[in-house]
Amino acid sequence: MTVSICTLAHGRSTHLANLVTGLSQSDVLPDELVIAVMQDNAYDLPGAPFPVRQRILGSGAIPLARARNTAAREAKGELLIFLDVDCIPHPACVPDYIAASRSHGGVFMGEVGYLPKGSTDAGVDFALFESVAVRHSERPGPPARGLRACEDYRCFWSLNFAMSADLFRASGGFDEAFDGYGGEDTDFGRTLSSQHVPLSWVKGAKAYHQYHPHFMPPVHHLNSILANAATFARKWGHPTMQHWLRAFVLMGLVERTEKGWRKLRDPGESEFALTRQQADQPYASSALVLAALEAQALTT
Template identity: 65%
Template sequence: MSVSVCTLAYGRAEHLANLVRGLALSNLCPDELVVAVMQNEFYALPEAPFPVRQIDVSGQSIPLARARNTAARAASGDLLIFLDVDCIPHPDLVGDYQRAAETDRGVFMGEVGYLPEGATAGGIDYERFETLAVKHSERAGPPTAPTGYCEDYRCFWSLNFALAAETFAKSGGFDESYVGYGGEDTDFGRCLTSAGINLWWVRGARAYHQYHPHHMPPVHHLDSVLTNAACFKAKWGEETMQHWLRAFTLMGLIKRDGAGGWVKLREPNDADLAMTRQQEHQPFASSAWVLDQLEARELDAGRRQAAIASA
């Protein structure tokens, strides 16, 4: 079974270089790495014991869905492994996915450990990574068996997953109507379910997510989240990204438009960015934490208004 690793990149040159270095340390190296480049220039990358192909998918926006489709269609492998540009693969990742694909059919999602800032300053050190990496609090843990069935398509996550090339073709790929950040992963998960393609958690197939500052919920992508939320609803008749939309509502950024959609009230300000910014002591940003703060603030405001009204 030949293996192609696919990634897409915009900026973060050192993160991508570490992904290549990690793949080069694999116990089972892939047959190739395909990089969909969403910026205007290709990357200068480390030497690797496998071919590395860079494909230009640059444009005026960051075309996440188109980039994934382009990489997959250019890949020659029987098995496609998608890794986010921020991921450093564990030496067993390729082999773990290959074994999973030999026993089950569908889409496989491996483990992810989040690294704090500075974890990669001394180079790739897997023992160090394992002591520092933490699981995202809002993601499921690994299954007790080598693979475990995932019942909820909303759990699909493009950060670290694999599937047979023929399964990708059957799925139809990512919907390129989604442009920018938000919604394309959930849509792909829904497409998989609709096509009768199973989702599987994998024990192992571990990747280490390199630190970068981030916002959750993604207020810095407010416009594309609203556009893609409308795209999802038009396609499937229901909403997605509800927790983000709820947070944006509580922040006073959006409101219902009366027709079941959303209208933007204002641009995010410094206070919004400060609330959602990844905390320095955390290796990942948490939408749940921010939403809890916003819900508590809303509850307190309601209590104060009730106390004033009853005085």
């Protein structure tokens, strides 16, 4: 079985270099790495024992759906493994996905371990990563072994997943009507559900998420989230990203009208301070921020 790793990148050159270095230590090497580059210039990357191909999409936007489709379309492998630019695959990630795809059909989601700040300062050290990485508290844990069916397709997460190239093409890929950040994963999961494609959690197939400052809920993507929420509602007849939108309402950034969500103002420093991931946190948490906002609302 031939394997293509598909990723997309905008900035974060050190993260991408670490992905390449980690992937080079895989127990089973992929046949290629395909990178959809969402900027004008290609990356200067470390050498790798497999071909690395960069497809330049240009700057000016972060079209996540189009970038994933581009990487998948350019890929030549029978199995596509999608990893975000800030992921470092465990040496067993590729063979774990190969084993899953040989025994089951559908879409597979592997484990993710979040690394604290500074974990990659000395380079790629899998023993260190395994000792310090933590699971995201808002994501389901992996099965004890093998695979476990994911019954809630809203849990689909493009950070670390795999599926056959044939199935990706048959699904239609990511809907490029979702432009920028927000909603494209939930839409793809909804599409898989409508097509009765099995979705499974995998024990193993692990990737380590490299630390980077982040905002959650993602107030820095307010405009694209509002636009993509409207796209999702028109397409499926029901809303999505409601926990983020609820937080934006409580912050006074948006309001809900009969015609959908309406922006009231841009976020300011107080909203960025509230949602900013702190240096001592390996990941940002929407649930904690929303709980704080709900508690504050009860007292006002």
